[in-house]
Amino acid sequence: MLPSYLTMAAILFCIGLYGALVKRNAVIVLLSIELMLNAVNLNLVAFSKYGVVPSLTGQVFALFTITVAAAEAAVGVAILIALFRARGTVHVDEFDEMRR
């Protein structure tokens, strides 16, 4: 069963990666990143059951990841709101400050 879960996680991760690279709306980019994090969580939990040495540690790590992801989503959305207030848009391709 493990390869199936891992493949599933890989699919999710790659879709998330594609979304993060392509989507213009910053909120969707954030969402895509959440998707990638979820894929990681799936891996962690799958290994916690089907790994060579099954243990609850994987689930604990998944919990930590979820917590961090929640914090990240909160801060990310806050930044987006601030950005929107400052620039009037959340389209990623309109921010090219790094060019200078």
Add this chain to the structure above:
Amino acid sequence: MDSFTQTAWLIPLFPFAAFLLLTALGRGYRRAGVMIGSIGSLLALIMSLLVLFERLDPNAVDYSNSYKWIDLGDYTLKVGFEVTNLNALMLVIVTAVSFLVNVYSAGYMKKDERITVFYGYVALFTFAMLGLVLSDNMLVFYIFWELVGVCSFLLVGFWYARPAARAAAKKAFIVTRIGDAGLLLGIIVLFWYMPGHALDFSSIHNVFNEGQSGAITMTITTSIALLLFMGVIGKSGQFPLHVWLPDAMEGPTPISALIHAATMVAAGVFLLARTFDIFEASAAAMHTVAYFGGFTAIFAATVALAQNDIKRILAYSTISQLGYMVMAMGLGSMTGGMFHLFTHAFFKALLFLAAGSVIHAVHTQNIHEMGGLGSKMRITAWTFGIGALSLSGIPPFSGFWSKDAILGTALDEDPFLFAIGLAAAFCTVLYMSRLFFIVFTGKSRVRQPNEVRESGLAMAIPMVVLAVLSVVAGFVETPWNGWLGNWLTGGGEEVHANGFAIVASIAVGVLGIYVGWLMYGRAYREQSPAAARMPWLVQLLERQYYVNEFYNVVIVGTVRWIGKLLHAFDEHVIGGAVRLVGFTAVAGGRVMTRLNNGQTQTYGLTAVIGLVVIIAAIVGRRFW
């Protein structure tokens, strides 16, 4: 008692010091420059004479001294000097002509703004030539050999503002280089096969002397001799590398006298004399040398018949006389060759200086724009006449004795070469009488006749001195007194006294003068009646047998073609590669600029692609 001989190494240092001083002083000190140059060569001359007087003692032994230069494992490269009778004679020739030319140039080059530079070059040349004469091994000899070549290059191109001078300088340098390459190869082969890799002349003498020549096989000896002879061909203007010498007349006339008549071009003959044992050990090489010399003698003499530039006539005459010397060497008569070198140095230098005096007066080198100068330039005319008579081999002038020594040898050794030599002698007399009669007799055809006057003392005195030398120098070796031969070779050479040769040579001389007078002396003609009947022959001679044109087409053309090919290769292949690299860099830069657009997603994409590539590289290693 050999104190002067032991300090002979000082001789080249006088002109060298003069050169350094002149270079340091710069162009400002015109008079001082002349003095320094002249004093440098005067001191060298005095030293050389002292050395020569010591050598005149019949008990004098050859002296050589050398210092360690480079240690190469077991082999030690030495640099040193050697004084033999041969060297002593050359020392005197070089320093004497050099000093006289220095004095002469004070008048001739008076108005040139780079006179100090000129004197510096002359001093450097004198230094190099004396170093060449004194060197005790082939390697040092070769170094100085190249150094005189450089000085010749500098001095031929002295008036570098003229394109012709530049071209002539380049031609002189490049053409002699062909011969020098052969000489270098010869030295390398010699170094390889000599026992103990010795390159000094005394070892060469010991190895190749008769009886001990088993150390090196015949084939190798012949090839060494022929390779060395290539150097001689280049430096001494022998056919087929003679083409540079007439062009070298673009240099100042004193230079033509010093370098291209008396000393540097004689260096080839001197090399033959120095390595005479190698040549003597190989009959094939000797024959080659003799026939090259003989051919050059007649070839250049005929060309000189039809030239119209006074210096070119003399240049071809020099080539021809050098051919005589080389022929004498090839016939086994080192005495004859060196003797002719000795006398030729004086009378040819004299001729050039006198020609310079003429050019100085009339500002042209075309003999048809001269004429009737004898009455206005008495000293020049007289000294030139003496030189011409000496060159023509009229007794009792020096040229007669030396030419007779060569012709006598030729008659004994190879009648065919004797005939060639005699024919060349006839041509020599003919072109000299043509030159003399057209320039100094008849009506004046000078553009500004009023400006023609005798040159000053500085120019006249060297000419007179050389004229005296040209008269008396021949008596050191006469058919009944082989003093020079005994002194040079230690009595190892028989004197070729041959009544027939003497009579023939005098007859040819007189006949030549008579014919010359008939053709050119009685009345000036642009062209002699004989020449008018054979315009193609005149054309052929005037264009110097089309040797230059032939080289232009065959050698220069080929080299150009190869050059074009290589250039195309360079342009399209190498240059293309370079441009491709440049284009790649620029294109890469453009792509990078596009990538660097400040957008996070592009950066992210780049990072992901990089990650994929890295993983692919790591994983991919599994598959091969």
Add this chain to the structure above:
Amino acid sequence: MFNIDFNGEFAAFSILSAVMIIGAVFMVSLQKVVHMVISMAAVFLGLAGMFVLLDAEFVAFVQVLIYAGAVSILMIFGIMMTNHQNKQADPVKPLHETLSAIAALCLFGMLFYAIRTTDFPDAQPLEGVQNNTFSIGELLYTGYVVPFELLSVLLTVAFIGAIAIAKKGED
């Protein structure tokens, strides 16, 4: 191709994975942002189901609470607060999109290759876990107490920071 006998877990896995993949694909391909978030919520719920399949009930519970609940709501709020104008046409960047797709596919191919070629040994059953939530709580407060406390600090800082950032400027 997966060489797995068809049992209940597999059936559930298949259904859940279908839901998740469809949701994820909708998420990246739908036009309206709200639809995207909703399809994303489907993915989160499907993932919770998978956690249940993997005997991780507590994680599944947390997943539903935080992702399907909090994060989705947060995102919807974010969209609502930032999306009230610009209807201009999106400038398409075909090269960028193609390259991204290729890169993602390549990465997936590599991961898939690695997963397929790796020989996973058979897992021993997890011992001594009767109550998943209880065991996790025990683990968190014994072995992982320091990271746990640090994480709580992080969360606090992040939320305070988020409020500070999103708050309207003082001026």
